[in-house]
Amino acid sequence: MALNGIFSRRNSDRSGGATRSPSAADVDRLALLDQFEESELGWFWATDAEGKLSYLSASAAHRLGQKPEQMLGTPLTALFLPDELEDEDRAERPFAFQLRARSTISDMPVRVSVAGTERWWSICAKPQLDRENEFLGYRGSAKDITAVRESQRDASRLAQYDSLTGLANRHRMSKRLTATLIAYKAAKRSCALMMLDLDRFKQVNDTLGHPAGDELLKQVAQRLERIVGSKGEIGRLGGDEFQVMLPDIDDRGRLGEIANSVIQMISQPYSLDGSRAIIGTSVGIAIAPYDGIDTDELVSSADLALYAAKGGGRGQYRFFSSELKDGARLRRQIEEDLRDAIQSDQLELHYQPIVRTSDHKVTALEALVRWNHPERGWISPAEFIPVAEETNLINALGEWVLRRACRDAVEWPHSLRVAVNVSAIQFSGTDVPKVVRAVLDRSGLEPERLELEITESVFLGDPQGTGIMLKALKKIGVRLALDDFGTGYSSLGYLSSAPLDKIKIDRSFVAGLTEDENNNAAIITAIVSLARALKMETVAEGVEAMDELDLITKLGASHIQGYIFSKALTHDALLERLLEGGLQFEPEGPAKHRADRRSTFRRVGVIHEDHRYEVVMRNLSRTGAGIEGLLDVPLGTPLVLDLGGGQLAVAEVVRSEGYSQGLEFEQALINDGADGLCTRHRISPYALASAGMPLAALPPGSYLPQSRDDGPKSRPAFLQVDLAQTNRAA
Ligand code: C2E
Ligand code: CA
Ligand code: CA
Secondary structure, three states: OOOOOOOOHHHHHHHOOOOOOOOHHHHHHHHHHHHHHHHOOOEEEEEOOOOEEEEEOHHHHHHOOOOHHHHOOOEHHHHEOOOOOOHHHOOOOOHHHHHHOOOOEEEEEEEEEEOOEEEEEEEEEEEEEOOOOOEEEEEEEEEEOHHHHHHHHHHHHHHHEOOOOOOEOHHHHHHHHHHHHHHHHHHOOOEEEEEEEEEOHHHHHHHHOHHHHHHHHHHHHHHHHHHHHHHOEEEEEEOOEEEEEEEOOOOHHHHHHHHHHHHHHHOOOEEEOOEEEOOEEEEEEEEEOOOOOOHHHHHHHHHHHHHHHHHOOOOOEEEOOOHHHHHHHHHHHHHHHHHHHHHOOOEEEEEEEEEEOOOOEEEEEEEEEEEEEOOOEEEOHHHHHHHHHHOOHHHHHHHHHHHHHHHHHOOOOOOOEEEEEOOHHHHHHOOHHHHHHHHHHHHOOOHHHEEEEEEHHHHOOOHHHHHHHHHHHHHHOOEEEEEEEOOOOOOOHHHHHOOOOEEEEOHHHHOOOOOOOOOHHHHHHHHHHHHHHOOOEEEEEOOOOHHHHHHHHHHOOOEEEOOOOOOOEEHHHHHHHHHHHOOEOOOOOOOOOOOOOEEEEEEEEEEEOOEEEEEEEEEEOOOEEEEEOEEOOOOOOEEEEEOOOOOEEEEEEEEEEOOEEEEEEOOOOEEOOOOOEEOOOOOOHHHHHHOOOOOOOOOOOOOOOOOOOOOOOOOOOOEEOOHHHHHHHO
16 A cells, blocks of 8 residues: 555545556655654645545554544544643634634644643645635644754743742743733733842851752742732842732732731741741832833832832832932932041931939930031931941941940940940941950940940841850940840840840830730730840830830830930030939920821922912821911811822811811821831823823822813912911911
8 A cells, every 4th residue: 555544535536546557756755655654753644625534644643542544534633632822822823723714734733642641743734626626625744843842942941930949030020021011001001010139148148058048049939929829920030139020009008018928928937958047028119100111110110119128127118209219319429428427527426315214314325326418417327327238338337436435435424334336237247346345445445334236137147156246245245235126037036045135125116005006015015024034124215205105114114215305415415414414314205195197397289179289298197187388278178188209198178277287088098118108099190191291100299280271260269378488487
């Protein structure tokens, strides 16, 4: 028989001339084809007009686990597994469709099942027509391309996925983000982007080794997958940088919650081949189209937000806001100027008393650094310490602070100690005990009068090295205090193992202590009793109001630091105060802690009907605000407060007296991650675009049209008071 397969009679009758005897060349050709089929380099097949097999190479039938005769009459499409195409094939039209359309098919991949495993074949086929152009069936070939396909797939996987964690890599994330943003722009949908950077990953890598670092990254990826799930897509951009794309979420309340759970999950301890490691993460969030329209813009906004989050300290998230762009410029400036500042005497130390709860006598003074910038005036340490930490200037600055504080303390009554903040970076960069010993020697201050305030983060990088340094410091005779307790990783483990003399309970537990709905009192009680058991003192930080003082006293903190006794004083003012009043301090402050009400003096816009007014906002809380500048606004008047950056808060007047009003928001504001408040939603750039503005990310400030130019204008309902004048009067 010619060709090593099975022909149905009908097909061979029709196509071949039955009576012609084969020439020598024909015989050679058939032999070659036989060999080709046997070699399994490829197979041949043919169908009738109904698409049923009329020929199939015997070796192909064997592959499929069938006898060649059994295959005849089987529809061709029945050989193949149903279309279940992956992403990259989706553009192709299904095989069955092409067959029905009787098109020529070239190199079409199809799936077949061979002995229970899936293989890929590539199919070529040409429709056969008779002289009257009537369709007779297909003739075609097939070959197995599984190996080629798999190696292609591996290569494209390698190019698109991070081999360590299995997450999408930078290339794929960027491609996905771009595709999503283009599609979403057309559909007016939103898409949030989170950038993550692990805190202290480098230390784990350096101290526990690279295999442990790799394992850590894998575990981080798994935790992220557990939180993000089907809500979005996660990528590892390289190193310890991760990215999460969250389509269709623009509610900043929800995003803040997601960011919080990411931070909490990542901050849980890791077990790495017998060692324990703790890291943290900072999160920057930007949302399209508000903070960026295209990939580059959105990514750079998320990057800036991440940078701000890291500057804010451990384990925080930040939303992008257009002010951050100025912030980045300012930071570079600070970095440049700070070098000079240390040398040219622009830094100063102010001292805040820490008083004993039982008799309100000062026992120690915390040195707080201040920077009097020649052009910018006073700059807060909260602003420049993080910059110093990033640039290693912290070592020089820390040494300066230590020297100055010890030198000043020598002039104080002997019972008073000086407390100096030491950054965790200093522990990893310098030999702290050596520096401390040298400074003490030079100033002549007794070691027991120096107290070093360290934060929990010193235990995270290299716990052993830190342990050795702390022991060395104790040997010198200085005291150690754990600062900001409760804000960081709050592992009680090192409380018992580290040689600490004092725990400073962070201000955030004291603020809100007197409100009903939180367990701050329970937390403080727990810390106080633990500290007592470990024979440590406790300092409650940030006590401002009488009711807070009463409660803290009841809860048993041994010491108190806060505005209720004194703000930080210049060294001269401190000496004078001690001379006049001795060690005794009297509490002085508001009777009650005011619930989360921040005093601000921001100019904001108020919209009523189609008029926009400028007012001054005096305070802002989650649920409302106090404004000044409109005269006699009736109770119940609906207003919209324009807080800038596209944030509109719908409100109602609930208090009104002369030119000052109290507003209550329809929807409560949320935490912006930076100790501030923001609205859940903002004006959508899509809405602005449909009102005729170009589609762009939200610009800074407020930019609602002052008043609409078109149509008849109503008279403004309220008289706007000249704020400059009233402020002068106040
Ligand atoms: P910290 O160590 O937690 O210092 C306490 C901060 O809380 C100080 O802010 C202090 O003025 C403020 N404070 C004290 N009592 C109250 C209160 O009743 N209410 C409120 N709202 N705040 C109160 P400051 O001076 O702005 O310092 C901020 C942070 O900067 C410090 O936080 C510390 O982490 C860092 N810092 C300051 N000086 C140094 C320094 O010399 N070296 C290092 N490494 N860090 C420093
Ligand atoms: Ca401190
Ligand atoms: Ca503190």
